[in-house]
Amino acid sequence: MAIAQALDALHALLGERCSISKSERDLHGRSESHFPPMPPDAVVWPETTAEVRQIVRICATEGCPVIGWGAGTSLEGHGLAVQGGVVVDFAHMNRVLEIRQADMDVTVQPGVTREALNEELRATGLFFPVDPGANATLGGMAMTRASGTTTVRYGSMRDNVLALEVVLADGRVIRTGTRARKSAAGYDLTALMVGSEGTLGLVTELTLRLSGIPEATSAGICAFPDMGSAVNAVIETIQMGIPMARIEFACAETARAFTAYAGVEMAEAPHLMVEFHGAPDSVAQNAERFAEIVADHGGAPFRWSTREEERRALWALRHAGYYAILASRPGARALVTDICVPISRLAQAMAETQADIAASPLPGPILGHVGDGNFHAVLMIDEAVPAELDEAKRLAQRMAERALRLGGTCTGEHGIGMGKTGLMAAEHGAGWDVMGQLKTALDPQNLMNPGKLVPGN
Amino acid sequence: MAIAQALDALHALLGERCSISKSERDLHGRSESHFPPMPPDAVVWPETTAEVRQIVRICATEGCPVIGWGAGTSLEGHGLAVQGGVVVDFAHMNRVLEIRQADMDVTVQPGVTREALNEELRATGLFFPVDPGANATLGGMAMTRASGTTTVRYGSMRDNVLALEVVLADGRVIRTGTRARKSAAGYDLTALMVGSEGTLGLVTELTLRLSGIPEATSAGICAFPDMGSAVNAVIETIQMGIPMARIEFACAETARAFTAYAGVEMAEAPHLMVEFHGAPDSVAQNAERFAEIVADHGGAPFRWSTREEERRALWALRHAGYYAILASRPGARALVTDICVPISRLAQAMAETQADIAASPLPGPILGHVGDGNFHAVLMIDEAVPAELDEAKRLAQRMAERALRLGGTCTGEHGIGMGKTGLMAAEHGAGWDVMGQLKTALDPQNLMNPGKLVPGN
Ligand SMILES: Cc1cc2nc3c(=O)[nH]c(=O)nc-3n(C[C@H](O)[C@H](O)[C@H](O)COP(=O)(O)OP(=O)(O)OC[C@H]3O[C@@H](n4cnc5c(N)ncnc54)[C@H](O)[C@@H]3O)c2cc1C
Ligand SMILES: Cc1cc2nc3c(=O)[nH]c(=O)nc-3n(C[C@H](O)[C@H](O)[C@H](O)COP(=O)(O)OP(=O)(O)OC[C@H]3O[C@@H](n4cnc5c(N)ncnc54)[C@H](O)[C@@H]3O)c2cc1C
Numbered sequence: 001m002a003i004a005q006a007l008d009a010l011h012a013l014l015g016e017r018c019s020i021s022k023s024e025r026d027l028h029g030r031s032e033s034h035f036p037p038m039p040p041d042a043v044v045w046p047e048t049t050a051e052v053r054q055i056v057r058i059c060a061t062e063g064c065p066v067i068g069w070g071a072g073t074s075l076e077g078h079g080l081a082v083q084g085g086v087v088v089d090f091a092h093m094n095r096v097l098e099i100r101q102a103d104m105d106v107t108v109q110p111g112v113t114r115e116a117l118n119e120e121l122r123a124t125g126l127f128f129p130v131d132p133g134a135n136a137t138l139g140g141m142a143m144t145r146a147s148g149t150t151t152v153r154y155g156s157m158r159d160n161v162l163a164l165e166v167v168l169a170d171g172r173v174i175r176t177g178t179r180a181r182k183s184a185a186g187y188d189l190t191a192l193m194v195g196s197e198g199t200l201g202l203v204t205e206l207t208l209r210l211s212g213i214p215e216a217t218s219a220g221i222c223a224f225p226d227m228g229s230a231v232n233a234v235i236e237t238i239q240m241g242i243p244m245a246r247i248e249f250a251c252a253e254t255a256r257a258f259t260a261y262a263g264v265e266m267a268e269a270p271h272l273m274v275e276f277h278g279a280p281d282s283v284a285q286n287a288e289r290f291a292e293i294v295a296d297h298g299g300a301p302f303r304w305s306t307r308e309e310e311r312r313a314l315w316a317l318r319h320a321g322y323y324a325i326l327a328s329r330p331g332a333r334a335l336v337t338d339i340c341v342p343i344s345r346l347a348q349a350m351a352e353t354q355a356d357i358a359a360s361p362l363p364g365p366i367l368g369h370v371g372d373g374n375f376h377a378v379l380m381i382d383e384a385v386p387a388e389l390d391e392a393k394r395l396a397q398r399m400a401e402r403a404l405r406l407g408g409t410c411t412g413e414h415g416i417g418m419g420k421t422g423l424m425a426a427e428h429g430a431g432w433d434v435m436g437q438l439k440t441a442l443d444p445q446n447l448m449n450p451g452k453l454v455p456g457n
Numbered sequence: 458m459a460i461a462q463a464l465d466a467l468h469a470l471l472g473e474r475c476s477i478s479k480s481e482r483d484l485h486g487r488s489e490s491h492f493p494p495m496p497p498d499a500v501v502w503p504e505t506t507a508e509v510r511q512i513v514r515i516c517a518t519e520g521c522p523v524i525g526w527g528a529g530t531s532l533e534g535h536g537l538a539v540q541g542g543v544v545v546d547f548a549h550m551n552r553v554l555e556i557r558q559a560d561m562d563v564t565v566q567p568g569v570t571r572e573a574l575n576e577e578l579r580a581t582g583l584f585f586p587v588d589p590g591a592n593a594t595l596g597g598m599a600m601t602r603a604s605g606t607t608t609v610r611y612g613s614m615r616d617n618v619l620a621l622e623v624v625l626a627d628g629r630v631i632r633t634g635t636r637a638r639k640s641a642a643g644y645d646l647t648a649l650m651v652g653s654e655g656t657l658g659l660v661t662e663l664t665l666r667l668s669g670i671p672e673a674t675s676a677g678i679c680a681f682p683d684m685g686s687a688v689n690a691v692i693e694t695i696q697m698g699i700p701m702a703r704i705e706f707a708c709a710e711t712a713r714a715f716t717a718y719a720g721v722e723m724a725e726a727p728h729l730m731v732e733f734h735g736a737p738d739s740v741a742q743n744a745e746r747f748a749e750i751v752a753d754h755g756g757a758p759f760r761w762s763t764r765e766e767e768r769r770a771l772w773a774l775r776h777a778g779y780y781a782i783l784a785s786r787p788g789a790r791a792l793v794t795d796i797c798v799p800i801s802r803l804a805q806a807m808a809e810t811q812a813d814i815a816a817s818p819l820p821g822p823i824l825g826h827v828g829d830g831n832f833h834a835v836l837m838i839d840e841a842v843p844a845e846l847d848e849a850k851r852l853a854q855r856m857a858e859r860a861l862r863l864g865g866t867c868t869g870e871h872g873i874g875m876g877k878t879g880l881m882a883a884e885h886g887a888g889w890d891v892m893g894q895l896k897t898a899l900d901p902q903n904l905m906n907p908g909k910l911v912p913g914n
Contacts, residue, residue, distance in 0.1 A: 102696070102801035145641040156639050158648070159616070174888040180797040181829045182613050183866035184602040184652055185884055186873055186910055187892045191615070191648030195641055212698050239559070241669050282739075340637040344559035372638045409640035416643055427642055431631040434899065435644045441898035442891065453643055 003041050003084065006062035010044055010086065013054055017045040017092070028087040032134075033075045034333040034381060034389060035418065040067060040081035045092045049165060049173060049204040052088065056202065057171040059086055059447060066169075067449050068198040070140025071113060073132075075336050076417025078144065078197055082451035088202060090139050096120045097205070104210045105162060105179055110139025110203045126210040129154035132413070133319040139203045144415040145195030149318065152371030153245040153277065154211055156413065161194050165205035169443035179207060192438070197415055198449040200442050214245070214277035218287040219311040220304025222294050223269040227251060227354060227366075229297040230270045231347040234370045236293050238343060242286050245277040247371040248318055251354070254325060254365040261324035262317055267300070272370075273318055274304075275311070325365045325378045332380040335392040335419075339403035340374035340412030349406055353377055353399055362391055374412035401426065416453045424455070460498050460541065463519035467501055467543065470511055474502040474549070485544040489591075490532045491790040491838060491846060492875065497524060497538035502549045506622060506630060506661040509545065513659065514628040516543055516904060523626075524906050525655040527597025528570060530589075532793050533874025535601065535654055539908035545659060547596050553577045554662070561667045562619060562636055567596025567660045583667040586611035589870070590776040596660045601872040602652030606775065609828030610702040610734065611668055613870065618651050622662035626900035636664060649895070654872055655906040657899050671702070671734035675744040676768040677761025679751050680726040684708060684811060684823075686754040687727045688804045691827045693750050695800060699743050702734040704828040705775055708811070711782060711822040718781035719774055724757070729827075730775055731761075732768070782822045782835045789837035792849040792876075796860035797831035797869030806863055810834055810856055819848055831869035858883065873910045881912070 010018040019025075020042045029039025041064075046052045059066045065085025072079055081087060090111035097107040101124050108117060115135045117128050130141060132148040140146075142164065147156030154160070163177030176189035193200060224230035227249075234247055250258070250273065255266040272294075276286040283306065291302040305311065326334060341349045350366065357364035357377060368375025379395055381388035400410035400423045410423040424432045436455040439446070467475040476482075477499045486496025498521075503509045516523045522542025529536055538544060547568035554564040558581050565574060572592045574585050587598060588605040597603075599621065604613030611617070620634030633646035650657060681687040684706075691704055707715070707730065712723040729751075733743040740763065748759035762768065783791060798806045807823065814821040814834060825832025836852060838845035857867035857880045867880040881889045889912055896903070896911040 100799070100801065102692075103799040105799070145639075145645070147639055147641075151639060158639070158645065168891070172887045172890075174891060175886065176888055178861075178866045178884070179799045179864040180831075180860075180866040180869060181800075182602075182604055182608060182615070182797060182831065182869050184604075184795075184868045184870050184872040185866050185877070186652070186881060186889070187895060188602070188615065188645075188648045188652055189885075189888055189891060191645045192895075195643070195645055235559075338641075340639060342557070342560040342562070342636045343638075344557065374637075374639065403637075404635075407636040409635045409637040409642050411641045412637060412639050413641050415641040420642070424643060427635070428633075428646075429631065430629045431633055431646055432643070433629075434625070434631060434646060437898045438644060438649075438895060441894045 002062045006064040009058045035077035038080040040087040043087045047092045052167045070137030073134040075414045076419035078417035107207045147413040149246040160209045163207040166201040168201040216280040216283045218283040218306045219275040221273045222302040223267045223300040225298045227270045233297040246275040248273040249370040251366040254367045257324040257328040329380045335379045337377045337396045338411045338414040341406045341408030343373045345406040459519045463521040466515040492534035495537040497544040500544045504549045509624045527594030530591040532871045533876035535874035564664045604870045606703040617666045620664040623658040625658040673737040673740045675740040675763045676732040678730045679759040680724045680757040684727045690754040703732040705730040706827040708823040714781040714785040786837045792836045794834045794853045795868045795871040798863045798865030800830045802863040
């Protein structure tokens, strides 16, 4: 590899938008979770697809790894430069290019954040529904196949990306998909790219489906005597066909962390946070029906409101969940598990997970998108104590194996990165080798985000 | 290629379930549309995944093409043996393996038909929503990424296949996906396989999402003074956010064909056929709101009903559309176009298409799934007159180019097969080469349904 030559060429191309400063390399060499820092050799900030293409060509010529970078919020060390190389930060490619109200779609550059996009859409009556909590970029979200609190109603990035522009490892630029709502025109390259974690190419443009802002919204929260009754209330709500827009679980420990972190007063008990979208009478009716189910499962009265500020406060609280939990063990780093199981197995999966954690010395509050069968345990560790990371990994491994046994997946939304490659063979069998073959076909030099997702890394 | 050796080995393996009779070869060598017959060298009927695997291994060893076969209803010559070889007919693999009511999913063998599946589901309160009209198999529907009348509400096969079992070209058996409702565990192999038209492997098992049978259904039909007003009524219905379960267009000529074919009495005018699903009061309300939109666009009174038999009659009529149209020109074969455009461009696309057809000597009634922006012109030709096929191809080419210009796709649901490979470069650019690379990676001998979908065939 001739990193030095690549850096020279990148400097010549980008000037100050290519940096080898320690501070930038450090900033782009760490992750939100427990992985040790692995800084790249340089960070670049392209402004156009043409520049991205030139960057990739230079790196391909010199055999230098190329790693995309959105907001850096991914949780499995996705963006770490395990073999060095160049991080391509999309912060300067952050324009909303075209909003098409009549077609309810939008074209954006990859560095646009979820919040910035929804801000721009405000006047249109439309919004982009995928909501991973963190203020991630659309490029990063597409690459991890992100989902979140609203997925139970609006789907994940898989369902909301219509088309992509991608710069491939050899510098070719392709456009996958069109603005048509459906197509049978050959292999679904859009779906292949979504969730590929930057290992097949760099995304330089996205066309996304939008949704209409609901006429009315009702949202509320309630406590349950135990986790089982909360989960059973969720299952019953789904089976009754009550259309939820969000339904989130937070365990007693998470509630305690919220109280301490956010100054709210929550009973130290498992909670559900719920939202309904629709016509005014239907959101009221759904909230009432849900309140009955809650009561049937021994929950505290379901307090709900259609007021915007209360609703905002509720979801701001939910979105602070990870940081509230982390703050409950000062100085801790986290390993966040992410299993997703068929809804009929959710109660079992959560109960067994909680029992596992209770039997372990590590704290591991549980929260999650239970309407999808997806939940997280935030396993908190002291980085200075290697045995704690080992224990967290052991717990995570057991959870993942349990998820697979129950017909589920080791990761509902966070992805593989470098953290979950060890589970891929168990989940996919020979399918993982197939992923490796596809990777080799499109990136024979293994330059696009090496060390992630595929075998042999 | 040593077809003879392959046939000997297949006979030894399958006995009578391997046929080289002329009648079977002919039956499996023709298509529903205008392509000339291309029979395979043999037809086999496997009963298990293990047998499929052995069949593929034998064919791989002998370099013999392998072509999957469901109900043979695809419209682009998908199943024709352009290079000879063996057709694998999944008619004996037609069991519903497991219905999981609580998880609203089902596992089936590929030869199960849509109607048979819904028959089996009847007692469960659930149904499988994708409805291409023809009584296709689930395997075939997955392979063409089928959609249909209900896609506007329930999505296409892309959205309703959770997991697959696939026998690859080298005989490896992979399972893609899980029963979890979402996953971020690596490349989306399920989505890559859905729509791959048997060019990447044979599907031997499918796990599908089910939907709850709606509490109530209202459906109806109405005539419009002209196509433009019908289409504008559709667009307004979408923009008002009225949730349709189906919204189908039939042109005046199609209405005339219905009258002649099915003995119904329809005005010789463009029609919309519409259905709403939901709670009893909401389906009534939606039908009323739609009736107002119809009136605003000069439509005849929208007659609707919640009665099951009327509803069934309506959709039986719609599903007979293709045959009703064909019957209007006795002895004709059809080239069926299938463009899909963003909804804001639908009126323009349909008007220009109709003008094109009006200026041509060929009859070409128009009907389609207008809620998705997808419509078909059934261009009827006399096979004995080559100039007619040329003219149909010219029209189809213009329509496809128009669709691409308007931001759409050359095929919303029928797929590529051998009929639309000539449009792939225009639609996908270098993306089509990427499809070829993926194909080569997984099927280097080009044995899985050669001559279809990818370049160089
Ligand atoms: C508090 C918190 C809560 C979270 N909650 C959720 C949640 O509910 N649901 C969920 O899905 N995730 C969640 N996450 C994880 C994270 O937010 C998502 O993974 C998100 O999609 C990452 O987006 P990003 O912009 O930060 O991407 P990054 O972390 O910057 O990058 C993610 C991956 O994509 C690649 N990449 C980024 N941009 C491009 C590009 N343009 N082209 C090619 N490759 C690129 C990177 O190389 C990397 O592999 C959470 C994280 C935190 C910290
Ligand atoms: C009257 C009529 C109306 C139609 N309307 C619609 C519509 O509204 N929407 C729509 O999407 N389509 C429609 N079609 C087209 C057709 O019904 C669909 O393409 C359908 O999905 C084909 O299913 P099949 O079982 O007939 O597959 P086949 O035609 O038998 O096969 C289709 C393709 O899949 C492959 N294949 C089949 N089974 C397997 C398997 N198990 N493993 C691997 N490969 C396999 C074949 O090799 C072939 O390439 C219509 C067709 C007709 C005749």
